[in-house]
Amino acid sequence: MIKIENLSVKIHEQNILKGVNLEIREGEIHALLGPNASGKSTLAYAIMGFPEYEVTSGKIWFEGKDITNLPIEERAKLGIALAFQNPPSIKGVTLSALLKTISKQTFNVKDLPVSFSEILEREINVGYSGGERKFSELLQIINLKPSFVIFDEFDAGLDIINLEKLTSVIQDKLICNDVSILLVTHRGNILNFLEPDIAHVMLDGKIVCVSNDWRKIWKTIVRYGYEKCKKCEFPSSKQ
Amino acid sequence: MKSAKNVNFLQVNNEIRRLLAGEGVIMLPSSQAYRKLKWTRDHFETKPEEGYFIWVKKQISHPLTTCIAISSPKISQNPRNLIVIEKDVKTEVHSICNTMKKNLYGSHIGHTKVILKEQSTLQMRHFHKWEKGDTVSSSLQFHLEEGAKLSHVYKCSAVPEKLKTELNSFLDSSSSANIETAVLAKKGNINIYDSTFLNGEGSSATMRVRMVADQDSKITSHSKMTANNAGIGHLDCMGLLLSENSSISTVPELINRNKNATLTHEASIGRISQDVLNYLRSRGLTEDEAIDLIVTGFLREAAFYYKGHVLPSKIYM
Numbered sequence: 001m002i003k004i005e006n007l008s009v010k011i012h013e014q015n016i017l018k019g020v021n022l023e024i025r026e027g028e029i030h031a032l033l034g035p036n037a038s039g040k041s042t043l044a045y046a047i048m049g050f051p052e053y054e055v056t057s058g059k060i061w062f063e064g065k066d067i068t069n070l071p072i073e074e075r076a077k078l079g080i081a082l083a084f085q086n087p088p089s090i091k092g093v094t095l096s097a098l099l100k101t102i103s104k105q106t107f108n109v110k111d112l113p114v115s116f117s118e119i120l121e122r123e124i125n126v127g128y129s130g131g132e133r134k135f136s137e138l139l140q141i142i143n144l145k146p147s148f149v150i151f152d153e154f155d156a157g158l159d160i161i162n163l164e165k166l167t168s169v170i171q172d173k174l175i176c177n178d179v180s181i182l183l184v185t186h187r188g189n190i191l192n193f194l195e196p197d198i199a200h201v202m203l204d205g206k207i208v209c210v211s212n213d214w215r216k217i218w219k220t221i222v223r224y225g226y227e228k229c230k231k232c233e234f235p236s237s238k239q
Numbered sequence: 240m241k242s243a244k245n246v247n248f249l250q251v252n253n254e255i256r257r258l259l260a261g262e263g264v265i266m267l268p269s270s271q272a273y274r275k276l277k278w279t280r281d282h283f284e285t286k287p288e289e290g291y292f293i294w295v296k297k298q299i300s301h302p303l304t305t306c307i308a309i310s311s312p313k314i315s316q317n318p319r320n321l322i323v324i325e326k327d328v329k330t331e332v333h334s335i336c337n338t339m340k341k342n343l344y345g346s347h348i349g350h351t352k353v354i355l356k357e358q359s360t361l362q363m364r365h366f367h368k369w370e371k372g373d374t375v376s377s378s379l380q381f382h383l384e385e386g387a388k389l390s391h392v393y394k395c396s397a398v399p400e401k402l403k404t405e406l407n408s409f410l411d412s413s414s415s416a417n418i419e420t421a422v423l424a425k426k427g428n429i430n431i432y433d434s435t436f437l438n439g440e441g442s443s444a445t446m447r448v449r450m451v452a453d454q455d456s457k458i459t460s461h462s463k464m465t466a467n468n469a470g471i472g473h474l475d476c477m478g479l480l481l482s483e484n485s486s487i488s489t490v491p492e493l494i495n496r497n498k499n500a501t502l503t504h505e506a507s508i509g510r511i512s513q514d515v516l517n518y519l520r521s522r523g524l525t526e527d528e529a530i531d532l533i534v535t536g537f538l539r540e541a542a543f544y545y546k547g548h549v550l551p552s553k554i555y556m
Contacts, residue, residue, distance in 0.1 A: 048521055050517055050521075051517070071520070072517060072520040072521050073520045073521075073523050073524060073525050073526075076520070076521055076522060076523035077523050081521070082521055084518065084521075087518060088512065088514045088515045088518050090515055090518075090519075090533065090536065091536070091537065092533070092535075092536030092537040092538075092539060093532055093533060093535075093536035094536070097532070097535075097536065098519075098522065098532065101524065101528075101532055102522045102523055102524065123536075140522060144522065144523060
C-alpha cells in the first residue's frame, strides 16, 4: 500500500525527518507514537505532499507508484487522505458545499451515531467545537473514499464519549472496508478504540522502535515517558 | 438568465418585450406611468423613455422578476425604474440586468428608485452580468418610511471594463435595511458608492460589501453611514485579492450627528491563505478549483444567504 524509504524532510532549512522507513499494507492499522515535536506530523504532511515539507532524500511509494514529487491533489486522487489536527477555517464555504464538491460517495449523515449534523450548513471550522472539527474531518474523509488515511492527533480535543463514537465510525466506514490507517498520536487514547496492528515510536525525526505489541510499548511510555524509548529494551523491536 | 416566461418585465435593447403584472400589482412602462400617473413625476428626475414602473398595492405570493438585457451591438440603454411598495405589503423583487453576447459594446445607465411605505417589507435581489466592452453605471435609491424593512443584495459576477454603482438609502423612524454588495472583478475598474442615512429615530442599517479582484482589476469602495437621528448602523467591507496586479481600496466613512446613535465599521482586505488552499488540495481539488470554491463562498456569504437558505443563484446567472 504505502512504503516510505529512508525519508528525510526539512522545513525552513531545518532537518526534521532523518531517514524514516515505514511500510503499511492494505487493511493494516499502524500507530505512530512520539512526544511533541518529534516529527510525527511532519511525516503526515510529507506523505500528503505539502510543499513546505521538502524531501531531501528518500522515496514515498503508494501502490507501487513513486509519489515523492506528486502534488497534493494528485496524492488525494490516488486515495491518500489526511485528517488534520488543526484544520483551517474557511469563511463563506459551508461543509455541505465542500462535501458536494469532493464527494466520491454519498451516505446519510443522520445514520451516523454522532449528533453533529447541524454543522453541515455552517462555514468550515468557523466556531466549531473540538468534536465538531473532528467530525467534519472524518466526514470529508469518508466522502473521499480513500484507501489510506492518516489521522493526525485525532484524539486531541475529543472527550471520551465522542472519541468512542467517532472511532466506531472509522471502524465501520473505513477499517471494515480494508482502508489502511496511520494513527499519529502522542496521547494514545485512540489506540484503546482502534487497536493497531503495528506501533512505531518516533523520536527526534527517527523511528526508534517498531512492535506488533502496541500495549507493551504504550505501557512503557505511560510508565517511564518517551525518554525510555531512546534506549529501547524490547528485543522484538526493530529498525 | 432566468427563463423569459417567468419574467414579469422584459426589456431587450430598447424594446419592452413583456410586461405582465398579477393581481394587486400595477406594472407599466415608466414612460406611460409618467404620462398617466402624475404623482410619479415627483420621483423621476427626468421624463423617462425606458424602464418600468411597479406599484405593489396588495400582498403577492410570488417574487416579481424584471430583466433588462442587451442583445444587439452598440445599444444604449437608459432605463428609469420606479418601484412603490404600499403600506403593510411584503414583496420580493428579482432584478436582472445583463448583456447576452460578447463584443456588443453596449451602454447601460440605469436609475432605480424604490419607495417602501409604512411597515412594508421588500426583499430585493439585483444581479448584473456584463462583457468587457460594455459601459455600465447603476444608481439605486431606497426611501424607507416608518417601520419599513429592506433586504437588498446586489451581485455582479461578470464586470465590464468600467462599472460604477451607486446606492443611497434613506431611513425614517424604526425602519431597517440590510444592504449587501458583492462584486467579482476580472480585468475591471469598479467604483462602488454606498450611502445610508439614518434619518429617523430607531432606524437601523447594515451595509456589507464583498469584493474579489483578479486579473489586473481595481476596485474602490466608498461606503458611508450617516446618523442624523438616534439609530444604529454598521459597515462591513471585505476584499479578497487574487492576483498581484490587482488592487482593492475601501473607504469607510461614519458620520454621527446624534449622541444617541451608534455607528461601527470593520474592514479587511487580504489574499487566500496558503494553508486553506493546501487543505482543499488535500481533498483532491486543484488550486484553481479551490480558489473557485473559496471565492464563490466569499461572495455567497454576503449575497446568497437568507434565513439560512442558499438562493439558487445559478438560475439567474
